[in-house]
Amino acid sequence: xxxxxxxxxxxxxxxxxxxxxxxxxxxxxxxxxxxxxxxxxxxxxxxxxxxxxxxxxxxxxxxxxxxxxxxxxxxxxxxxxxxxxxxxxxxxxxxxxxxxxxxxxxxxxxxxxxxxxxxxxxxxxxxxxxxxxxxxxxxxxxxxxxxxxxxxxxxxxxxxxxxxxxxxxxxxxxxxxxxxxx
Amino acid sequence: xxxxxxxxxxxxxxxxxxxxxxxxxxxxxxxxxxxxxxxxxxxxxxxxxxxxxxxxxxxxxxxxxxxxxxxxxxxxxxxxxxxxxxxxxxxxxxxxxxxxxxxxxxxxxxxxxxxxxxxxxxxxxxxxxxxxxxxxxxxxxxxxxxxxxxxxxxxxxxxxxxxxxxxxxxxxxxxxxxxxxxxxxxxxxxxxxxxxxxxxxxxxxxxxxxxxxxxxxxxxxxxxxxxxxxxxxxxxxxxxxxxxxxxxxxxxxxxxxxxxxxxxxxxxxxxxxxxxxxxxxxxxxxxxxxxxxxxxxxxxxxxxxxxxxxxxxxxxxxxxxxxxxxxxxxxxxxxxxxxxxxxxxxxxxxxxxxxxxxxxxxxxxxxxxxxxxxxxxxxxxxxxxxxxxxxxxxxxxxxxxxxxxxxxxxxxxxxxxxxxxxxxxxxxxxxxxxxxxxxxxxxxxxxxxxxxxxxxxxxxxxxxxxxxxxxxxxxxxxxxxxxxxxxxxxxxxxxxxxxxxxxxxxxxxxxxxxxxxxxxxxxxxxxxxxxxxxxxxxxxxxxxxxxxxxxxxxxxxxxxxxxxxxxxxxxxxxxxxxxxxxxxxxxxxxxxxxxxxxxxxxxxxxxxxxxxxxxxxxxxxxxxxxxxxxxxxxxxxxxxxxxxxxxxxxxxxxxxxxxxxxxxxxxxxxxxxxxxxxxxxxxxxxxxxxxxxxxxxxxxxxxxxxxxxxxxxxxxxxxxxxxxxxxxxxxxxxxxxxxxxxxxxxxxxxxxxxxxxxxxxxxxxxxxxxxxxxxxxxxxx
Numbered sequence: 001x002x003x004x005x006x007x008x009x010x011x012x013x014x015x016x017x018x019x020x021x022x023x024x025x026x027x028x029x030x031x032x033x034x035x036x037x038x039x040x041x042x043x044x045x046x047x048x049x050x051x052x053x054x055x056x057x058x059x060x061x062x063x064x065x066x067x068x069x070x071x072x073x074x075x076x077x078x079x080x081x082x083x084x085x086x087x088x089x090x091x092x093x094x095x096x097x098x099x100x101x102x103x104x105x106x107x108x109x110x111x112x113x114x115x116x117x118x119x120x121x122x123x124x125x126x127x128x129x130x131x132x133x134x135x136x137x138x139x140x141x142x143x144x145x146x147x148x149x150x151x152x153x154x155x156x157x158x159x160x161x162x163x164x165x166x167x168x169x170x171x172x173x174x175x176x177x178x179x180x181x182x
Numbered sequence: 183x184x185x186x187x188x189x190x191x192x193x194x195x196x197x198x199x200x201x202x203x204x205x206x207x208x209x210x211x212x213x214x215x216x217x218x219x220x221x222x223x224x225x226x227x228x229x230x231x232x233x234x235x236x237x238x239x240x241x242x243x244x245x246x247x248x249x250x251x252x253x254x255x256x257x258x259x260x261x262x263x264x265x266x267x268x269x270x271x272x273x274x275x276x277x278x279x280x281x282x283x284x285x286x287x288x289x290x291x292x293x294x295x296x297x298x299x300x301x302x303x304x305x306x307x308x309x310x311x312x313x314x315x316x317x318x319x320x321x322x323x324x325x326x327x328x329x330x331x332x333x334x335x336x337x338x339x340x341x342x343x344x345x346x347x348x349x350x351x352x353x354x355x356x357x358x359x360x361x362x363x364x365x366x367x368x369x370x371x372x373x374x375x376x377x378x379x380x381x382x383x384x385x386x387x388x389x390x391x392x393x394x395x396x397x398x399x400x401x402x403x404x405x406x407x408x409x410x411x412x413x414x415x416x417x418x419x420x421x422x423x424x425x426x427x428x429x430x431x432x433x434x435x436x437x438x439x440x441x442x443x444x445x446x447x448x449x450x451x452x453x454x455x456x457x458x459x460x461x462x463x464x465x466x467x468x469x470x471x472x473x474x475x476x477x478x479x480x481x482x483x484x485x486x487x488x489x490x491x492x493x494x495x496x497x498x499x500x501x502x503x504x505x506x507x508x509x510x511x512x513x514x515x516x517x518x519x520x521x522x523x524x525x526x527x528x529x530x531x532x533x534x535x536x537x538x539x540x541x542x543x544x545x546x547x548x549x550x551x552x553x554x555x556x557x558x559x560x561x562x563x564x565x566x567x568x569x570x571x572x573x574x575x576x577x578x579x580x581x582x583x584x585x586x587x588x589x590x591x592x593x594x595x596x597x598x599x600x601x602x603x604x605x606x607x608x609x610x611x612x613x614x615x616x617x618x619x620x621x622x623x624x625x626x627x628x629x630x631x632x633x634x635x636x637x638x639x640x641x642x643x644x645x646x647x648x649x650x651x652x653x654x655x656x657x658x659x660x661x662x663x664x665x666x667x668x669x670x671x672x673x674x675x676x677x678x679x680x681x682x683x684x685x686x687x688x689x690x691x692x693x694x695x696x697x698x699x700x701x702x703x704x705x706x707x708x709x710x711x712x713x714x715x716x717x718x719x720x721x722x723x724x725x726x727x728x729x730x731x732x733x734x735x736x737x738x739x740x741x742x743x744x745x746x747x748x749x750x751x752x753x754x755x756x757x758x759x760x761x762x763x764x765x766x767x768x769x770x771x772x773x774x775x776x777x778x779x780x781x782x783x784x785x786x787x788x789x790x791x792x793x794x795x796x797x798x799x800x801x802x803x804x805x806x807x808x809x810x811x812x813x814x815x816x817x818x819x820x821x822x823x824x825x826x827x828x829x830x831x832x833x834x835x836x837x838x839x840x841x842x843x844x845x846x847x848x849x850x851x852x853x854x855x856x857x858x859x860x861x862x863x864x865x866x867x868x869x870x871x872x873x874x875x876x877x878x879x880x881x882x883x884x885x886x887x888x889x890x891x892x893x894x895x896x897x898x899x900x901x902x903x904x905x906x907x908x909x910x911x912x913x914x915x916x917x918x919x920x921x922x923x924x925x926x927x928x929x930x931x932x933x934x935x936x937x938x939x940x941x942x943x944x945x946x947x948x949x950x951x952x953x954x955x956x957x958x959x960x961x962x963x
Binding site: 016017018019020042043050054055056057058059060061062063064066067069096097098100101107111114115116118120121122123124125126127130149150152153155156157158159160161162163164165166 | 207208247388389473852862865923
């Protein structure tokens with residue numbers, strides 16, 4: 001798999017020449033590919049994903065773990081990649097928004113729901129919502145609306161007022177079907 | 183095209199063309215751009231609210247490996263002109279007759295001697311990475327002589343107040359007084375007079391993508407290429423060229439994918455002159471991305487206003503006078519002049535007929551972060567004061583607040599309505615169209631007001647607190663002076679549309695293509711929209727002030743109509759028919775009545791250079807600029823139903839209803855989402871958001887852990903209805919609606935909470951209505 005920059009994921013950029021913190025060799029799985037890279041101790045996982053292997057779909061909104069824009073899946077669980085160092089991801093499995101679509105032609109059901117329900121405006125926070133919901137789906141999905149709504153409070157969106165995000169999330173998690181069964 | 187029946191795309195909820203790449207993580211925001219060899223920038227910022235710099239030494243920092251350059255104020259003072267947001271500081275002739283004070287207080291590019299707010303840039307570090315640049319900042323030797331800081335805008339007006347900016351004589355940045363009739367005399371003779379103080383607290387726009395800029399000198403043309411998060415790319419181009427002394431044509435600004443703006447990215451800050459300067463000076467690409475701490479503390483703040491308002495009415499509830507003394511906390515200097523204070527003044531009266539008006543606004547300097555317009559730009563603040571005052575007046579007169587509003591509304595048959603005031607352009611303020619009584623009636627019906635009053639009383643008997651609050655507002659939209667559109671048939675037969683109004687999430691690529699598809703007679707998906715690249719159209723203003731659909735939209739319509747005429751002129755030779763006998767639908771030209779013979783735009787554009795005796799031009803491009811003759815005035819009524827927990831003070835929104843009017847709607851799904859998005863921001867301000875400083879002027883809400891943004895659980899599903907009164911001010915009949923949603927919630931929610939707390943409760947004079955604030959109110963009642 002190639003990223004947008006045309007480089008393959010396993011030819012990452014190196015640390016700057018002048019970077020003084022210790023360097024480490026790490027190996028991890030990113031979007032079903034093995035990535036081997038040399039990183040400095042203090043490099044954040046977000047910066048590694050975005051600027052070393054070119055997966056810029058993971059966005060940075062606060063670097064403090066509060067906004068959720070940088071959410072990715074680590075071993076199937078949704079985490080804030082701004083609160084983790086790249087070296088800590090050694091040996092782990094990561095999925096980013098770039099690895100979410102079914103194919104070049106087909107979006108995943110979560111992505112499709114955000115488009116169909118107009119659950120996005122500027123699209124900057126969207127990857128975080130998509131990955132957060134993907135994590136929820138991988139954990140078995142929400143039991144009810146309340147659990148889904150609670151889950152959505154982990155991400156901040158400044159544009160939409162959340163109403164359409166909730167609609168998209170319900171569609172994606174098939175909760176409308178669940179509700180009509182009840 | 184004047185025939186309404188042929189308008190196919192306008193009015194449809196066309197799914198957005200923007201979405202797919204954003205959903206795949208393929209958007210290109212400024213920090214996503216791959217610029218080989220790019221150096222990253224970090225700023226040294228003032229740690230004091232007011233101080234003199236006594237030491238600034240880069241020696242140790244410059245020795246750090248990876249540091250390319252450090253600039254201090256002395257290094258740039260002769261090379262970059264100070265920043266003046268001149269477009270916003272201009273005083274139009276009519277307003278000038280009011281004899282206003284508008285002080286021009288240029289922002290120093292980097293502080294040379296005095297710093298007058300926490301966060302002011304003192305030095306710019308350019309390094310191989312942001313990590314290394316921040317390392318270098320740690321090694322810069324800095325010292326200060328701390329000066330007295332003034333933070334409270336009312337104290338700043340006292341004669342013995344310390345100065346917020348030492349070069350000034352006082353702390354007044356702007357001042358204007360305006361009115362009509364005799365409010366004092368009318369109030370003296372009135373049956374009921376309400377005098378109150380209502381304040382709006384300081385907010386931050388806080389788009390999730392912070393401000394960012396990258397710049398590089400183009401190796402082929404030498405032009406300075408700038409990628410920006412700006413809402414106003416042509417203004418950035420003009421200011422950069424002016425400040426750096428470059429020909430304006432040698433600066434190209436491109437607004438790439440932008441993650442929200444809301445006003446913060448609508449004004450220029452000094453960083454946006456420094457980044458291009460560094461690229462130019464160092465001859466290498468550079469980039470700066472504000473971190474969240476910078477965004478919350480050192481980028482524009484907004485909203486902080488104090489209104490001392492007087493409302494006077496007759497016994498029947500007819501309001502005879504309004505008087506308001508407005509204080510606006512401008513922050514460290516006057517950055518945008520009368521924009522926000524005057525906007526507050528000329529929107530204060532709202533949809534009501536009030537014969538006597540007496541308004542005065544004073545913009546005050548304090549040692550706090552500078553301020554900019556934020557979604558609504560003075561309207562939410564004015565609406566908070568006016569709509570709260572109306573509820574207090576209703577209480578005084580023992581009237582249902584909605585009924586008091588109804589008795590004072592401007593009637594549709596009075597349109598166009600003149601208020602007796604001057605609008606922002608200095609021209610008599612005139613509302614073009616609207617049906618305010620209908621909007622209010624519908625909102626009252628939607629919330630079933632009389633049933634609600636019964637339920638409220640029952641709830642009160644059982645110890646629970648529920649309340650309802652209304653807020654009405656107007657929004658004069660479609661700010662001039664102009665916006666342009668360039669449309670061109672490309673060699674493939676596709677149509678390229680360029681305009682100066684970029685999107686920060688509003689969906690311009692979809693909405694603008696809908697407008698052009700109708701005007702030109704092509705398919706929606708045959709159009710490519712380029713919005714916010716200064717190389718694609720020479721002039722532009724940008725996406726601010728609920729203006730893009732009105733100004734860019736009508737420019738696009740005009741250009742599309744002109745281009746269709748051109749197409750017909752060229753096609754008439756090939757189709758052997760007079761241009762007036764041709765028609766074009768879905769991008770194919772045919773002779774009326776013989777639809778089988780068709781010519782596509784691709785075939786036409788290919789044929790043109792081959793025509794013997796042709797004009798010598800390709801002929802298939804047009805540029806048009808729209809200059810709005812008047813504002814298109816949109817309006818809305820919000821009604822909020824809340825419950826207040828007597829034990830915790832938590833406010834829960836049980837129902838939220840909006841009836842709005844914004845002329846003809848181009849894309850209903852996108853329009854509704856704009857309103858709901860604005861409501862989300864308004865709810866944030868009403869319930870949680872508050873940018874605060876400690877007594878030394880240190881910002882204390884400097885992360886999202888402290889500056890509480892609304893999350894999903896705070897915004898209920900919104901019930902929307904709309905009234906449509908097409909604007910007579912433009913051919914499309916559209917009005918702007920981007921800001922409206924944010925205007926109503928602070929007033930509607932405060933009114934609802936006060937209503938819930940009952941007649942003994944203290945007056946709610948300011949937001950945010952956090953649980954602890956509400957608990958205090960309950961205790962006081």
